[in-house]
Amino acid sequence: MHVLSVNVGRPRPNPWKRVALTGIDKRPVGGPVEVTVPGPKGDGSVGLAGDHAYDVKHHGGADQAVYAYAREDLDAWESELGRTLAGGSFGENLTTTGIDVNSALIGERWRVGSTLLEVSCPRVPCATFAGWLDEGGWLGRFTRAAVPGAYLRVLEPGRITAGDPIEVVSRPGHEVTVAVSFRAITTEPGLLPLLVDLAAFPAAERAAIRDRLTR
Numbered sequence: 027m028h029v030l031s032v033n034v035g036r037p038r039p040n041p042w043k044r045v046a047l048t049g050i051d052k053r054p055v056g057g058p059v060e061v062t063v064p065g066p067k068g069d070g071s072v073g074l075a076g077d078h079a080y081d082v083k084h085h086g087g088a089d090q091a092v093y094a095y096a097r098e099d100l101d102a103w104e105s106e107l108g109r110t111l112a113g114g115s116f117g118e119n120l121t122t123t124g125i126d127v128n129s130a131l132i133g134e135r136w137r138v139g140s141t142l143l144e145v146s147c148p149r150v151p152c153a154t155f156a157g158w159l160d161e162g163g164w165l166g167r168f169t170r171a172a173v174p175g176a177y178l179r180v181l182e183p184g185r186i187t188a189g190d191p192i193e194v195v196s197r198p199g200h201e202v203t204v205a206v207s208f209r210a211i212t213t214e215p216g217l218l219p220l221l222v223d224l225a226a227f228p229a230a231e232r233a234a235i236r237d238r239l240t241r
Contacts, residue, residue, distance in 0.1 A: 072087075
């Protein structure tokens with residue numbers, strides 16, 4: 027299990043949302059990249075040095091500091107879409123191999139380079155992602171596949187370099203995976219009660235789920 031590439035966004039115009047720029051255009055970089063704990067959601071900060079979130083209502087902050095997507099899942103999408111998907115194509119910061127990102131448990135902790143990361147929540151696709159991929163019905167296709175990749179928070183800052191091993195250092199005592207949590211908040215609301223008491227799931231999301239369940 028290791029990192030194939032570390033990808034940092036380049037700002038570009040965003041014609042798909044009412045924000046001027048997007049950082050979805052992630053490109054592999056050479057050498058070590060500093061990874062820090064970002065500021066609060068709303069200021070655009072993310073975990074990797076040189077990267078930035080521009081749709082600050084939906085992206086950035088401590089719970090979405092680093093986004094990981096598996097090369098194996100990109101390969102499956104390549105076959106389905108009939109096109110090449112380089113590392114970073116899905117806007118991920120870490121393109122991984124050898125680890126089933128979507129089977130990771132919420133709250134699972136990874137040692138990557140000199141950082142310690144914690145799986146916090148799945149990626150939910152948005153209009154920018156759909157426009158960037160430019161594939162018909164993309165939001166529905168991505169949602170039905172339920173291989174969203176994982177956001178991670180930074181517990182210990184450090185550096186990550188392409189080729190660094192990924193070590194799973196702890197797993198919580200529940201069975202709620204990234205894929206299950208994604209299905210809960212998208213296509214299978216009957217699973218939502220599983221998320222309410224997960225301390226590692228973002229607090230704001232858990233509060234919204236409680237409100238939804240009590241209506």
